[in-house]
Amino acid sequence: MEISSHQFHLLEQLNEQRKQDLFCDCNILVEGKVFKAHRNVLFASSGYFKMLLSQSSKETSQPTIATFEVFSPETFMVILDFVYSGKLSLTGQNVIEVMSAASYLQMTDILNVCKTFIKSSLDISEKEKDHYLSLSAKSTNSEPTHPSLYRSRRKAKSNPRRSCSIPDDKANTVNENSWSSYGSYLSSEVILQRAETQLSKRGRKQGSMRKRRKHLGLAQTRDFVQYKSNKAERASGGCSTADSSHVSRVREEAECDAENAADRDDYGYNHESEVMPKRWSVAQLEQELSRTPEFVELKAEELYTSMPTILGVMSSWNEDDLPRMRFKCPFCTHTVKRRADLKRHLRCHTGERPYPCEACGKRFTRLEHLRNHFQTIHQAGKLICRKCKRHVTELTGCVVQQGTRRYRLCHKCLAETNFDSIPDDLDAEHSPVSSTGNKRSKWALEEEQKSDEETVEEEPYNLVVRHVNDDTPAEVDEKVKPNLR
DNA sequence: CTGGGGAGGGGGCCC
């Protein structure tokens, strides 16, 4: 026979003992402030303490002292309260730092809750994705102002990119490696269950999980997966075909949340905490879905500015047994050496894509990607015949245009292609085709793209051939059959 | 069904 309240009372007693400094055998010094706790509890709660206390377990007569300078006493207080009560007092202000500290202390459950919290409060990528998809559903090829971003050759993928995983397996591992001893009726567990339910549901719907890149294997836990960047990827360019199911999914999750909210109190849900901070009504969803990429950037900027100074000190050790200073992503286990690299990495979580291609509208996370894209797609920068794959020069080949896409054909392959006629509506002056494959500045490219849009996007399925002679744009334009590839 | 290639995305690292 199992008395369900036993675990709760046990933890309650331990918490009382902690508050009264009874039997506390571990002192934790955080930026000068001393916290007292029980080794057993810390050992059971944190991978970090597990390691630490394992090493000092032989000397049980003396109280263990742990010192931390990488997070604030307030942050540790939140974590310690959670350890002893199962209630995590997250707010928009402390979530990042709590997450960072939890990462440091290897408390994966708190990490998950923090991620859920952030995801629920921001939910940038999901909304942004849905926004794009809703646009995608509306936009057609005859709508040049909504560029080909929305009709990318990549279909709306149910499976994300390599660095993006859906936390299905994470949901499964939470209960294995962690703190089920706290009892399923405790609020943390309830929260986690809900987070798991929510995430796994999303994961099931979004499709298969992706293996992480092997060089990311240095992560602390193998089962700790990323879950955001897939959304980020789809949010801003990777999606194309209309997929209204994404919109309905957001609604569905909101409704699910609303349902869950009703019985939260029954499980001692912490009212002070904001673990599930937002309940989206349909009206709110509609409003959110109408947000723009600027919204993403704004939110991303908020995230950046709200980040603590130290995002994480990794637990990896070098040969000298000294901890390596690395910056840890608050969304995943990825660590980088430089803060700038972390900022760059965070874009895959926030969905921020600050570099739009003005020729096709596709947005990129990096300028270099935009540049590569433009040179390849819109400038025919590769001096390779698309058909025979041979190297072509300005003399031996020419640039072929299809919509906003340009590529090169050698004269031989060009002659083998059946051309219909030369369109007259393309003014040679507007030709953005450069005879050189040289790199240009972004702004120079944009100037070219504007004219490109005006002239070409009107007939996106026309294949236009432009002969390129040195610095003079093509004078001869020919229309050939569409969909040549 | 499968392999090749194009395009895009992300990480490491140099300048």
Added chain:
DNA sequence: TGGGCCCCCTCCCCA
């Protein structure tokens, strides 16, 4: 610190 380059991986399309 940001820009840029290189490399690798993944996805998708097509033959």
